Amino acid sequence: MITEAAKKTVTPETLLTAMSWRYAVKKFDAAGRIPADKWAALEQSLVLSPSSYGLQALKFLVIEDKDLRAKLRPASWDQSQITDADKLVVFLVRKDAGPADVQRFVDRISEVRRVPAEMLEGYKQTMLQSVSLPPEKVEAWLTRQVYIALGNFLTSAALLGVDACPMEGFDKDKYDELLGLHAKGWKSVVVATAGARASDDAYARNAKVRFPLSELVEHI
């Protein structure tokens, strides 16, 4: 079935050009700004990210406060992206996710699709089973969903011609403390910075290193 929306697609060449163009930016142009319409689209793409069951036990913190960013930098191995990138997004996962998160989502489905909550009972029970696993398993599972959003964000940014850098090298406990996350029921998972690469970022000129397709993709 070809829908109208499906006709508005990109070519394989456009996709691969964007993905080859992107790299983990080491040095941002501190004066570089992402056009407002592109940033708005990137925020929407975060919202539209798929997650298991659609549960969305996650959140995206966009840190605008310069002082706060200056405080986060030493907790990020002093990497310059934290202060120099136009945008800094901290990806969060729900802490101690449980029945209340499931209920909130069920209520949202009911609201958006205008279906009575009773019709969603089976789906709800399945989700309740998933969140009743040991807490560390639930958190690991929900954290993986956050990484779907990260992958989506990086690809979306590349397609819009926005530079980005995913960052795992930061002190999560320190972030959680500086951002007051625990008390609000959240934990920091991963960071993405976005903006414009500095013209003298030597990393931009490095050849992209990937194993050959013949090693990474196997057909059986």
Place this chain on the structure above:
Amino acid sequence: MITEAAKKTVTPETLLTAMSWRYAVKKFDAAGRIPADKWAALEQSLVLSPSSYGLQALKFLVIEDKDLRAKLRPASWDQSQITDADKLVVFLVRKDAGPADVQRFVDRISEVRRVPAEMLEGYKQTMLQSVSLPPEKVEAWLTRQVYIALGNFLTSAALLGVDACPMEGFDKDKYDELLGLHAKGWKSVVVATAGARASDDAYARNAKVRFPLSELVEHI
């Protein structure tokens, strides 16, 4: 810095149209085929997926064998996507990742960038530290990288107008057994099916349920 490649970008509207168009397909058109150039691009996009350090301790198994797919279906809650989608990809993570994986990657950097391995010693030591953490932590970390590839794949597919369905609902041990993964040093992580939605897949008509942007994205 505006590079040539950056000029070949998509508009925010194209990105968001694609992301709104996609959904987790429940029923594929069993006769639907993905055009070869689009599938080739999707395999390349998997290869180009970012991962921590660029280590790529992962692999993508594309299951063509119909008999094998029939055997995997009962291990996947009997979901029809496993046999009806044009493509079935099992995303794998390296089992017991360690120094050999780091060395293999360092050798690859050295080969692609034509730099002596000695120049990569610092980077190598950092990676060796990461893989020397307790095995379950290393596996959880590398598994999260696989989810970046999943997010990238789903967004890439949507942009190419290719339908897809991510699937966590399968018996990993059974998959590992049927695919003979452990002996080869791999573990199944997550599945993605891709093809064309059936014209009567009722799920295609469901409104997409997301929490409002004002709840998922917070500016501070």
